[in-house]
Amino acid sequence: DEVRIPASEPIQELNIGEDTTGEELVYETESDQGSLLQSIQQNSTSTDTPIDENWRDIWTHQPVCTSYLSEFNSLLCVYTNATFSQGRGISIFTTPKIAAEFAALLPFHDDEILQKRGINSAEGSGLWTAKALPGKGIGMVAKRDLQRGELITAYTPYLISHAENVLSVQEREKFLQIALSQLPAASQEHFLDLAKYYYELSVVVQDVVKANTFQMDMGGRMHLLVVPEASRYNHACAPNAQYYIEPGILTHFVHAVRPIAKDEEITITYSTPYHPYSVRQNYLLEAFRFTCTCSRCAKGEDTDQSLVEIHDLQQSLGNWGADSTASVKQAERLVKVYLEEEFDGFLDFAYGHAALTYNSVGSARGTVKYAALAAEAAALKYGPASKDVRTWMDLAERPMEHSSWRRRKNVVVVSDGDGDSD
Numbered sequence: 001d002e003v004r005i006p007a008s009e010p011i012q013e014l015n016i017g018e019d020t021t022g023e024e025l026v027y028e029t030e031s032d033q034g035s036l037l038q039s040i041q042q043n044s045t046s047t048d049t050p051i052d053e054n055w056r057d058i059w060t061h062q063p064v065c066t067s068y069l070s071e072f073n074s075l076l077c078v079y080t081n082a083t084f085s086q087g088r089g090i091s092i093f094t095t096p097k098i099a100a101e102f103a104a105l106l107p108f109h110d111d112e113i114l115q116k117r118g119i120n121s122a123e124g125s126g127l128w129t130a131k132a133l134p135g136k137g138i139g140m141v142a143k144r145d146l147q148r149g150e151l152i153t154a155y156t157p158y159l160i161s162h163a164e165n166v167l168s169v170q171e172r173e174k175f176l177q178i179a180l181s182q183l184p185a186a187s188q189e190h191f192l193d194l195a196k197y198y199y200e201l202s203v204v205v206q207d208v209v210k211a212n213t214f215q216m217d218m219g220g221r222m223h224l225l226v227v228p229e230a231s232r233y234n235h236a237c238a239p240n241a242q243y244y245i246e247p248g249i250l251t252h253f254v255h256a257v258r259p260i261a262k263d264e265e266i267t268i269t270y271s272t273p274y275h276p277y278s279v280r281q282n283y284l285l286e287a288f289r290f291t292c293t294c295s296r297c298a299k300g301e302d303t304d305q306s307l308v309e310i311h312d313l314q315q316s317l318g319n320w321g322a323d324s325t326a327s328v329k330q331a332e333r334l335v336k337v338y339l340e341e342e343f344d345g346f347l348d349f350a351y352g353h354a355a356l357t358y359n360s361v362g363s364a365r366g367t368v369k370y371a372a373l374a375a376e377a378a379a380l381k382y383g384p385a386s387k388d389v390r391t392w393m394d395l396a397e398r399p400m401e402h403s404s405w406r407r408r409k410n411v412v413v414v415s416d417g418d419g420d421s422d
C-alpha cells in the first residue's frame with residue numbers, strides 16, 4: 001500500500017538509443033549463476049558446448065554456440081524453432097540458461113495458444129495497413145475507425161538477441177546471420193525488408209536490429225526483439241497507440257489509446273513524452289536519425305509550458321508531507337492537461353494521481369472513479385496482467401484500506417475504530 005506513485009514516467013523506448021553494433025556499449029557483465037554454467041566454471045578445462053541433449057524437443061536446429069565468454073561466465077548460442085507459430089519461426093541468441101527459460105514458455109508447448117488469441121494473424125487483418133508515407137518511410141495506417149482500447153497488432157518476434165556487448169561486431173553478426181538463415185524464407189525476406197541505417201551488407205542483421213528494436217527482460221538480462229509488423233509503427237510525441245510486451249507468450253501488443261480515424265497514421269512513442277521539445281528533437285535525431293515533425297513537435301517550444309505545468313502538478317500531488325498543498329482541484333487540472341496535450345497513452349499517471357488525491361481527502365467516490373480509469377489506462381500501457389493494473393484495481397475495490405485514505409483530511413479525526421469516521 002505505497003502512497004507514492006512514480007514522479008516521472010519510466011522510459012519506454014523502442015530502441016535502446018545506444019549503439020548496439022558498437023564496442024563502447026556497457027551492458028551488464030555479471031555472471032550467469034546457472035548450475036550448468038557453474039559446472040563449466042568448475043571444470044574450466046573444458047569449454048565444450050553445454051547443449052542440452054534433448055534440444056530437439058524444442059528447437060528445429062542444433063544450437064550453434066560461441067566459445068565460452070569469461071566476461072559473463074557463459075557462452076551464447078543460436079536457438080531456432082523454424083516451425084514456431086504455424087511456420088512463422090523464431091530464432092533466439094542467448095545463454096543456454098536463458099534459452100531454457102524461453103523453452104519453458106507456453107507457445108513452445110501449445111501450438112494453438114497464439115492462434116487462439118489472434119496473435120500473428122495475417123497481415124492487415126482489416127484494421128491496419130503498412131504503407132509509404134511522405135518523409136517517414138513506411139508507416140502504419142488505420143483501415144477503419146478505431147476506438148480507444150482496441151487491439152491493433154499482436155505479433156511475436158522473429159529474432160530475439162541477448163543485448164551483450166562482449167562480442168565483436170563481426171562475431172555477433174556471424175551468429176545473428178545464422179539465427180536469421182535458420183528462419184523460414186518468407187520470414188527472412190520480411191526481416192531484411194525492414195528499415196536500416198547503415199545499408200552495409202556485412203552487418204545487415206545488426207543494422208535491422210538497431211533500427212527496429214524493442215526490449216524485453218528475460219532471465220534478468222535485456223534482450224532485443226525484432227517484431228517486423230510492429231517495426232512499421234512510426235513515432236509521435238503524443239502517440240495514438242501504446243505497446244507492451246507480454247514475455248510469457250513472447251507477444252508484442254499495440255492498442256489504440258484514443259479514437260483513430262480511417263486513413264489516419266497509427267503511432268507509438270520511441271521515447272518519454274515529458275522531455276521538452278529540443279531534448280526530444282535531439283534524442284530522436286541521434287538515436288533514430290529523423291527530425292520529428294509530429295503534431296506536437298510542429299507546435300515547437302509552445303508545448304513546453306504544459307510540460308512544466310504537468311511536472312509542477314505531479315510534484316505537488318506527489319508530496320505527502322505535512323506541508324503538502326495538494327488538492328482535488330490540482331488533480332482535476334492534471335487530468336485536463338493530459339487530455340488537452342493528447343497524452344492519452346500516459347493517462348494512468350494523471351488518473352492515478354487523481355485517485356490517490358481523492359482518497360487522501362476521504363472521497364471514496366472520486367477514488368473509485370479515477371482508480372478504475374487508471375487501471376484501464378495501465379492495461380493499455382503495461383498489459384492487463386501488470387502490477388500497475390492490480391494496484392489501481394485494489395485501490396478501486398478497497399479505497400479505505402489504502403494508506404492514502406484520509407491521509408490529507410485536514411480535520412482532527414477522533415477515531416471510532418472503523419476507519420471511516422467523519
Ligand SMILES: C[S@@+](CC[C@H](N)C(=O)[O-])C[C@H]1O[C@@H](n2cnc3c(N)ncnc32)[C@H](O)[C@@H]1O
Pocket residue numbers: 135136137138139194195211212231232233234235236288289290291292293294
Ligand atoms: C522502427 S522504424 C519505423 C518504420 C519505418 N518508417 C520503416 O519504413 O520501416 C524507425 C524509423 O522510421 C523513421 N521514422 C519513425 N518515426 C518517424 C517520424 N515521426 N518522422 C519521420 N521518420 C520517422 C525513422 O527513419 C526511424 O529511424
